[in-house]
Amino acid sequence: MVISVLSGKGGTGKTTVVAALSELIKNVIKVDCDVDAPNLYLFYKGMDVEKKNFYGGKKAKINKSLCIECEIW
Amino acid sequence: MNIAILSGKGGTGKTTVSTNLAMTLGVSYVDCDVEEPNGFIFLNPSIQKREDVFVEYPVIDQKKCVLCGACAKACQFNALAKAGKEIVVFEKLCHDCGACRLACKADALSYVKRSIGKLESGMAKEINCYRGILNVGEPMAVPVIRKLLKELPKEDHLVDCPPGTSCNVVTALKYVDAAILVTEPSEFGLHDLKMAVELVKLYNIPYGIIINKDDGQDNMVKTFCKANEVKLFGTVPYSMEAASLYSKGMMLCENDNHKKNFINMAEKIKEAFTW
Ligand code: SF4
Numbered sequence: 001m002v003i004s005v006l007s008g009k010g011g012t013g014k015t016t017v018v019a020a021l022s023e024l025i026k027n028v029i030k031v032d033c034d035v036d037a038p039n040l041y042l043f044y045k046g047m048d049v050e051k052k053n054f055y056g057g058k059k060a061k062i063n064k065s066l067c068i069e070c071e072i073w
Numbered sequence: 074m075n076i077a078i079l080s081g082k083g084g085t086g087k088t089t090v091s092t093n094l095a096m097t098l099g100v101s102y103v104d105c106d107v108e109e110p111n112g113f114i115f116l117n118p119s120i121q122k123r124e125d126v127f128v129e130y131p132v133i134d135q136k137k138c139v140l141c142g143a144c145a146k147a148c149q150f151n152a153l154a155k156a157g158k159e160i161v162v163f164e165k166l167c168h169d170c171g172a173c174r175l176a177c178k179a180d181a182l183s184y185v186k187r188s189i190g191k192l193e194s195g196m197a198k199e200i201n202c203y204r205g206i207l208n209v210g211e212p213m214a215v216p217v218i219r220k221l222l223k224e225l226p227k228e229d230h231l232v233d234c235p236p237g238t239s240c241n242v243v244t245a246l247k248y249v250d251a252a253i254l255v256t257e258p259s260e261f262g263l264h265d266l267k268m269a270v271e272l273v274k275l276y277n278i279p280y281g282i283i284i285n286k287d288d289g290q291d292n293m294v295k296t297f298c299k300a301n302e303v304k305l306f307g308t309v310p311y312s313m314e315a316a317s318l319y320s321k322g323m324m325l326c327e328n329d330n331h332k333k334n335f336i337n338m339a340e341k342i343k344e345a346f347t348w
């Protein structure tokens with residue numbers, strides 16, 4: 001079972017609700033998807049077990065020796 | 074002069090601060106929080122202009138397409154895929170970059186427009202009000218924010234930004250000359266404020282802080298401001314009255330107990346931004 005907690009408006013208490021409910025339900029994995037400003041972890045003291053970079057899109061790199069600066073776009 | 078109001082954390086009071094300061098300063102209000110624009114609930118402007126925001130996405134002429142797959146290979150956003158005897162277009166993933174047409178040697182690609190949101194503008198009392206609205210379910214807010222800010226007339230604006238520190242906020246910051254960061258005195262508010270400060274610093278623009286829901290104590294945000302020599306423009310009190318006015322969609326600056334506070338903050342802001 002996966003339950004999502006969402007709100008539309010910011011600051012209405014998503015994180016508070018998740019922390020409280022997950023403590024009561026126990027034995028549940030908590031996931032913070034608010035990747036822009038994740039702060040569920042502030043409720044818990046502890047340390048990172050694993051940390052790795054996430055790679056999404058690619059970044060363009062220009063080879064100056066080949067570029068003819070056509071500015072086509 | 075364009076001034077961004079941002080926060081990092083959602084719900085700290087960006088809209089409360091921006092709408093009330095815009096009214097107090099007599100400058101235009103711009104709602105860039107296009108996913109949840111609710112500044113107009115407080116200002117209630119009469120809308121004079123509405124227009125759609127369009128983005129383009131490719132369509133493929135099946136008669137000309139030779140199924141070479143070059144377009145799908147060129148697309149860095151996975152908006153095109155070759156599936157058997159067909160090129161599938163995922164229009165919501167398309168970033169309107171134009172690479173697929175450059176890649177197509179068969180001239181089989183053309184672009185069509187689709188609306189992803191709206192711009193609205195109007196007047197509330199003496200001030201101009203603008204906002205962008207992203208359609209529900211659309212993944213990309215940037216084109217709406219960019220169009221909104223690009224088309225603003227030359228005047229002074231307070232720009233109510235989206236929460237967070239991602240490209241939506243970054244887009245808005247490209248158009249401003251100064252920033253006001255709104256936060257609340259909680260671990261969460263401070264945590265996200267620090268992220269917002271880091272972001273603003275990248276733009277080398279002057280900035281300062283306003284604390285909302287302030288307890289009147291020497292709280293952690295004030296300690297942060299002192300330690301980092303960040304200007305504190307003022308506070309909005311944590312009071313039943315302020316919360317009650319807010320919940321009814323009323324303006325604090327029109328209430329006798331809060332008016333003076335906003336005038337004071339406005340003065341400090343003008344002085345700090347030499348405006
Ligand atoms: S315009 Fe760009 S993002 Fe859109 S489908 Fe073509 S290559 Fe992909």
Ligand code: SF4
Pocket residue numbers: 133137138139140141142143144145160176177178179180181182
């Ligand atoms: S690049 Fe042109 S011809 Fe090749 S698959 Fe794409 S649309 Fe068809």
